[in-house]
Amino acid sequence: MLTLIKPTLFAALAVATIAAQGPVAKVGEAAPTTVAKGADGKTYNLENFKGKYVVLEWTNKDCPFVKKHYGSGNMQATQAKAKQMGAVWLSVCSSAPGKQGYISAEEQLANMKAVKSSAVTVLMDSEGKLGKLYGAKTTPQIVIINPEGKLIYNGAIDDKASPDPEDVKTAKNYALTTLQEAMSGKPISTPTTRPYGCSVKY
């Protein structure tokens, strides 16, 4: 009897785990809104950005793929361009305390300054709430929400899945492509791509 009970119990547990995670945001549907604390101490409610394009960028400063994009200046240039286009750029750190990339709010602010980030702030998501809500799998990963609050992009920063900084020169930047297409009323050519990088350290 015991052998019969065990697998059933495991199955029940597995279902419970999935249910507890809740539904993950889907591209083409309304983006889930949530409240998160910024490294600057302010509280950010995604709902308050309606009317503007919002870019969420998952980050972990010790991840080699994040280093690729910050070391080459690609991420900062993308942030600056998006800002110039009127988008709101929020970096998100979902690393749990003790895991790679987890740093204090003060350290996040110092790091933003050191790398010359153009992001509004870094959202402190150490409990992984925002990350799991958007199904963030890697750093970097890019999520874009349109002014109507619809999720229009979820995926990689670009199409060159490598840790080599040389590749940014020839890569197609999905964040900027999506913003350009959406702002000119065109359909989004690649609304989802496979994000590449380090796994988010939940």
Place this chain on the structure above:
Amino acid sequence: MLLAALCLGILQTEQHARIRVVASETNIRAGKPFLAAVIFTMDPHWHIYWSNPGDTGIPTLIKWNVPTGWKVEQLPFPKPVALVAEGLTSFVYEKEAVLLARITPSKSVMRPAITATAKWLVCQEACIPGSDTQKLTIDPKLAAKLQQAEQSQPAKASDWKFSASKTANGFKLEAITPTPIAQLKFFPLDQAVLDNSAPQSPTPNPTGFTLELKQSEYMNKPPTRLRGILTVGSKTISVDVPINN
């Protein structure tokens, strides 16, 4: 001296994956193909990635450098292991990976310098990109290892027949097999085609089985062919079939 040794030690442990570029054939003759390999050795708990890394990582890349006139054929990578962490499924190699190539010497040149360059990402929880170029060395003691690697290579099975079709949320792989098959696993060769974490359970029928495969949430355009490997017991069968709509 001690300091240098310590530094070297640190550098070596930081690497977590090392390569050797080897062949076992001592009698290299003009026009006669021989097996060569890039052998990866990983530190315990560290892994590198298959041709399709799955949900995380990047593919391991090998480039052979042979003299003009020599031919080199990179053989398909051996079957990986599906590693599940944080709800993400990746296709990896742990401990050791023997990545084979077949080299055919030209008619004239004998025993020139052959090198292979590898690029990889090695991960435990954190990841470190690595690359290295090594000269081919001949070691007859490796003959058995290379031979075993060749025998477990993904290969076409002449007595198996595959067909594939598109379904509402994925693909259906149908197979006619010589014997009934209860357990198997399909690894997709292309990225962003299948949901790597979706369970796979073949439905047996009198002539073989059908296998429902769930598509990836990152698939923008369905592929025209279903490519991958099927592991059945100790066998690894390569699959490459057109997808009928």
